[in-house]
Amino acid sequence: MKQDTHVLIVDDDESIRRLLSVVLAREGYQTTTAEDGLQAIDAFKAGAPDIVLMDIRMPGLNGIEAMQQMHAIRPGATIILMTAFAELDTAIQAIKLGVFDYVVKPFDLAEINLLVERAWQMRDMRKQIKVLRDELSESFRLDRILTQDPAMLALCAATERASKSSATVVILGESGVGKELFAASVHYNSPRARQPFIKLNCGAIPEGLLESELFGHEKGAFTGAVSRRTGKFEQANGGTLFLDEIGELPLILQVKLLRVLQDKQFERVGGETTQKVDVRIVAATHRDLAAMVEAGTFRRDLYYRLNVINLSIPPLRDRPVDIPLLAQHFLRKFAQEHGREIDGFDDLALATLQGHPWPGNVRELANAVERAVVMSSGKSIFAEDLPPEFAERARSAAADGDSAQLAAIAEPGGEDHSLKNLVRNFEAQVIAQTLQSNQGNRSRTATELGISRRALLYKLHECKLDSTEE
Ligand SMILES: Nc1ncnc2c1ncn2[C@@H]1O[C@H](COP(=O)(O)OP(=O)(O)OP(=O)(O)O)[C@@H](O)[C@H]1O
Ligand SMILES: [Mg+2]
Incomplete structure (x- = not known):
C-alpha cells in the first residue's frame, strides 16, 4: 500500500520540496521534508522513511555523505539522488555505494513519479519475497516432520544439532522415507537458512552435463555452451547444496567433488580462474554407500569426507x-x-x-x-x-498361511477370516499375553503396550477379556 510508504524529500530549494511533496502526496505516499543533510539525518532517524529522495549538492552535509550515514543507520532504506548534470559522475559512483537510482535535474515530474513508483514496487517485491521465504522456512521446520517413533524422534534431535554446524551430512534411506524433507530441515534450521538452498539430482542429469551443472561453464567451453553459465556450487554460495542421489555420481566427478570439498574452490568448465565458495553439502541416496565403497563404485575418500554426520531414516x-x-x-x-x-x-x-x-x-x-x-x-x-x-x-x-505370524493370528479366529477379525484376534492375543506376563497388572500392561490405561480397558472390554482381575 502506497499509504504505508513514507517518502522523505531532501532539498535546500524550498520550491522543489513543496512541488515534490504535493506530487507524491497526490500519488498516495506519505511525505516529509528536510532542508539539508543534517536535518535529513534527524528526519531519517525519527520517521524511518522507506524511500529517500535527496539532492546531492546541499550546504553542510551533502547528499552523498548523508546517504552514507543513512545506510549505516538503517541499511534497508531505498535512496534516490537528485543531481545536476555536472555531478553525474558522483551520482554514478553512488550507485556502487548502494543508492537505488538517480535523476538528473532539471527533471520532469513524470520521471520522478516513475522512479519513486519503481522504488516502491521493488520494496513491495522484497517484502513479498521475505514473506515467501519465511513461509518456506516455516514449512521445513523440524516439527513438520511428523513422527512418534522413538528412533525417528532421536533422529530429529540429531538433525537439529547437525543443523547448527556447517558439517557435511549424508542422509540414507529407502525411496520415499523423507530424505529430501530432512535435507531441507538441515538447511532451514541452520544459520544459513536465509541463504540459498540449491538442489541437484545427480541421477536425473545426463552424465555429460553433470560437470557443467555442478561447476558451471565458460562461453564456448563445449559445443552448445553459447554463453557463460554459473553452476550449482556458485548458486549455493553462502548456503546449502543438496546433492540428491549422490550414489549416481560418476567416479570422475567424485574426484572433482572431493577436491571442492577439500579446497573449497574449483574452476568452471573451460575456465581458468579459480572460484572460491562457501557451501555446505547435504547428500542423500537410497543406495548402500558403504557397500558401494567395498564394490569400488564409490570412492572411499569421498565417502569419508561426506560422511561426517550420517542420518539414516528407517523405513x-x-x-x-x-x-x-x-x-x-x-x-x-x-x-x-x-x-x-x-x-x-x-x-x-x-x-x-x-x-x-x-x-x-x-x-x-x-x-x-x-x-x-x-x-x-x-x-x-x-x-x-x-x-x-x-x-x-x-x-x-x-x-x-505363508506367514507363521498370520497363521498364528488366524487360529483362534474361528470361521471369520476377514482382516478386521484377524487383526482383532491378534490384538486380543497380544493383550492377553502381556497381561499374563505382568501378572494381570493393567497399568503395567498398558505402559508396555504403549497405550493409555483407558484404551486398554476399552480393548479388554471389546475382546471380552475384562473379567481378568487386577
Ligand atoms: N515424517 C514425515 N512427516 C510428514 N511428511 C513426510 C514425512 N516423511 C516424508 N514425508 C513426505 O513424503 C513425501 C516423500 O518424502 P521425500 O521426498 O522427502 O522422500 P525421499 O526420501 O527424498 O524420496 P526419494 O528417495 O524417492 O527421493 C514428501 O511429500 C514428504 O513431505
Ligand atoms: Mg528425494
Missing part, C-alpha cells in the same frame, strides 16, 4: 506407530485439497494400512490416502477405498 514399516499418524495427516491434507468431508478411517482400513509393507514408504502412503480420498463416497475411508492390491496382499498372506 515406514519399521515404525508402525507412524502409519496411522501420517495417514491421518494426509487424510486431513487431501480432504481439504479435494474439498471432501472425511473424518477418519474405518478399523479395517486402518488395519489394512498397518499391515501393508510400504515399499514406497511415506510417499506411497500419501498417494494411497489421496487416492482413497478421491475414491471414497462416505464420511470415512473404508478398506475398499484403498488400492485393491493392499487388501489382496493381506488376504492372500492370510489365506496361504
Whole structure:
C-alpha cells in the first residue's frame, strides 16, 4: 500500500520540496521534508522513511555523505539522488555505494513519479519475497516432520544439532522415507537458512552435463555452451547444496567433488580462474554407500569426507506407530485439497494400512490416502477405498498361511477370516499375553503396550477379556 510508504524529500530549494511533496502526496505516499543533510539525518532517524529522495549538492552535509550515514543507520532504506548534470559522475559512483537510482535535474515530474513508483514496487517485491521465504522456512521446520517413533524422534534431535554446524551430512534411506524433507530441515534450521538452498539430482542429469551443472561453464567451453553459465556450487554460495542421489555420481566427478570439498574452490568448465565458495553439502541416496565403497563404485575418500554426520531414516514399516499418524495427516491434507468431508478411517482400513509393507514408504502412503480420498463416497475411508492390491496382499498372506505370524493370528479366529477379525484376534492375543506376563497388572500392561490405561480397558472390554482381575 502506497499509504504505508513514507517518502522523505531532501532539498535546500524550498520550491522543489513543496512541488515534490504535493506530487507524491497526490500519488498516495506519505511525505516529509528536510532542508539539508543534517536535518535529513534527524528526519531519517525519527520517521524511518522507506524511500529517500535527496539532492546531492546541499550546504553542510551533502547528499552523498548523508546517504552514507543513512545506510549505516538503517541499511534497508531505498535512496534516490537528485543531481545536476555536472555531478553525474558522483551520482554514478553512488550507485556502487548502494543508492537505488538517480535523476538528473532539471527533471520532469513524470520521471520522478516513475522512479519513486519503481522504488516502491521493488520494496513491495522484497517484502513479498521475505514473506515467501519465511513461509518456506516455516514449512521445513523440524516439527513438520511428523513422527512418534522413538528412533525417528532421536533422529530429529540429531538433525537439529547437525543443523547448527556447517558439517557435511549424508542422509540414507529407502525411496520415499523423507530424505529430501530432512535435507531441507538441515538447511532451514541452520544459520544459513536465509541463504540459498540449491538442489541437484545427480541421477536425473545426463552424465555429460553433470560437470557443467555442478561447476558451471565458460562461453564456448563445449559445443552448445553459447554463453557463460554459473553452476550449482556458485548458486549455493553462502548456503546449502543438496546433492540428491549422490550414489549416481560418476567416479570422475567424485574426484572433482572431493577436491571442492577439500579446497573449497574449483574452476568452471573451460575456465581458468579459480572460484572460491562457501557451501555446505547435504547428500542423500537410497543406495548402500558403504557397500558401494567395498564394490569400488564409490570412492572411499569421498565417502569419508561426506560422511561426517550420517542420518539414516528407517523405513515406514519399521515404525508402525507412524502409519496411522501420517495417514491421518494426509487424510486431513487431501480432504481439504479435494474439498471432501472425511473424518477418519474405518478399523479395517486402518488395519489394512498397518499391515501393508510400504515399499514406497511415506510417499506411497500419501498417494494411497489421496487416492482413497478421491475414491471414497462416505464420511470415512473404508478398506475398499484403498488400492485393491493392499487388501489382496493381506488376504492372500492370510489365506496361504505363508506367514507363521498370520497363521498364528488366524487360529483362534474361528470361521471369520476377514482382516478386521484377524487383526482383532491378534490384538486380543497380544493383550492377553502381556497381561499374563505382568501378572494381570493393567497399568503395567498398558505402559508396555504403549497405550493409555483407558484404551486398554476399552480393548479388554471389546475382546471380552475384562473379567481378568487386577
Ligand atoms: N515424517 C514425515 N512427516 C510428514 N511428511 C513426510 C514425512 N516423511 C516424508 N514425508 C513426505 O513424503 C513425501 C516423500 O518424502 P521425500 O521426498 O522427502 O522422500 P525421499 O526420501 O527424498 O524420496 P526419494 O528417495 O524417492 O527421493 C514428501 O511429500 C514428504 O513431505
Ligand atoms: Mg528425494
